[in-house]
Amino acid sequence: MIFAFDIVILIFLVVAALIALNVKDLLSASMIFGIYGFLICLLWAEMGAVDVAFTEAAVGAGISAVLFITTVYNTRRRSSD
Amino acid sequence: MITKVLATLAVVITGALLLYGTADFPAFGDPHSPASAGVEGGAPSISQYYITESYGDTKVPNLVTSVLADYRGYDTMFETVVIFAAGMAIFAILRVFRDEDDLEPNPTHTQGDRFIDGDHSRIIVGTTVRLVVPVIQLFALYVVAHGHHSPGGGFQGGVILGASFIIIALATDLGNALSRFSEKSYFTLAAVGILIYAGFGVLCQVLGSDFLDYGVLQKIFLTDGPEMARSHSMLGVEVGVAFTVTGIMFAIYANLSSRGTLKSGL
Amino acid sequence: MIFTILSVILILAGLIFFLGAAVGVVRFPDFYTRMHAAGKGDTLSSLLVLLGFSVYQLRDFQSFSESWIILLVILKLIAISTFFLITSPTSTHALMDAGWEDKVKPEIAKGRSNHLEEDAPKR
Secondary structure, eight states, X not given: OOHHHHHHHHXXXXXXXXXXXXXXXXXXXXXXXXXXXXHHHHHHHHHTOHHHHHHHHHIIIIIHHHHHHHHHHHSOSBOOO | OHHHXXXXXXXXXXXXHHHHHHTTSOOTTOTTSHHHHOXXXXXXOXXXXXXXXXXXXXXXXOHHHHIIIIITHHHHHHXXXXXXXXXXXXXXXXXXXXXXXXXXXXXXXXXXXXXXXXXXXXXXXXXXXXXXXXXXXXXXXXXXXXXXXXXXXXXXXXXXXXXXXXXHHHHSOHHHHHHHSOHHHHHHHXXXXXXXXXXXXXXXXXXXXXXXXXXXXXXXXXXXSHHHHHHHHHHHHHHHHHHHXXXXXXXXXXHHHTTTOOSSOO | OHHHHHHHHHHHHHHHHHHHHHHHHHHSSSHHHHHHHHHHHHHHHHHHXXXXXXXXXXXXXXXXXXXXXXXXXXXXXXXXXHXXXXXXXXXXXXXXXXXXXXXXXXXXXXXXXXXHHHHSOOO
């Protein structure tokens, strides 16, 4: 566990979460949510929890982004707020 | 506007409280924290027991797998049931059994059959998918079978195996993927997975022990002691979990992408 | 020692190409040139970094019977490289194709005609 690396990933995580909340285009939001999942997977792998990181890489960065994009594709693309 | 300000205020206060709460936490990886070393004068730590004894108990090097599938096997079984219930909920909410004419068509859908081999405008993506999908499926099976020795197990392998079918659906058409992995197949696979997991538990009861106490299965696996029987049973249980997760992941994708008609999708 | 130096050189070269790809994505004028920078730079730099990793694994290689496990790690890295070499250009192509189907306009210098639009089949 390297402290500086940890802090950099955490800052990226917060930035990704804020952008995913604020962006109006829901397709962009789901892509950025995939980036968020990948960053949290990186954080877990770096902390030594490899099993959890593997699950997050498969579910958070892979499947859930696809499911969000399919849902956006079948509904409206713009967020109203 | 006022709701946004209030929501931001609530989030900031909650975050500040959470940060304040982490100030009392032990340091990361501290061997003297109560979770690692136990309470002084009280009960010994359970994580200490897992770290020192789990290899002797189960002969499984990856202690995450041994905790997940053996010591906390009851928990994992109901996690699998939760995933199955999610698939059932998707089926109940989204699936429609009507003719295609009744539904208003989604204007963004492109119609027509796109198969991996036939369509020239998709030849690069189709060829790559045909090359890559067997490798992905082999890797998924490796993750399931090698979960004892390396990171991985039923959940991860099942998700990767489901994702390989989703890739086929994305690169060509939902109908093409459904012709390889039909609705009947994936729901049967999901149910069979739970049946395998619960069957291991009931088998232990039949042989005269507690539910999911795998050590007694040495009479069936014909191993030397209960340790290797636990190891083999964990593999069987992980295969059950992988079945359920594979089926439900593809079920969720197929119902979401085609608005429950399973006719034409993304 | 020689393997360590070689791997550092390879990984640094990969990182330089990554920087080039990132600068290209930010600085290039339109969608297609940006994807060009991202696809090419990403693929080559990832391959270079993975090659650097596999060279670094060779640093304490004694003999085949003693350190075959190192060769196993290198084999896995090569498998990942092959996977990357196949999938990364394909994903770039798929994104480009989606952009072209969505009629994203390329940026064209004044006085030049858009050959892509002329040659494209009528949809």
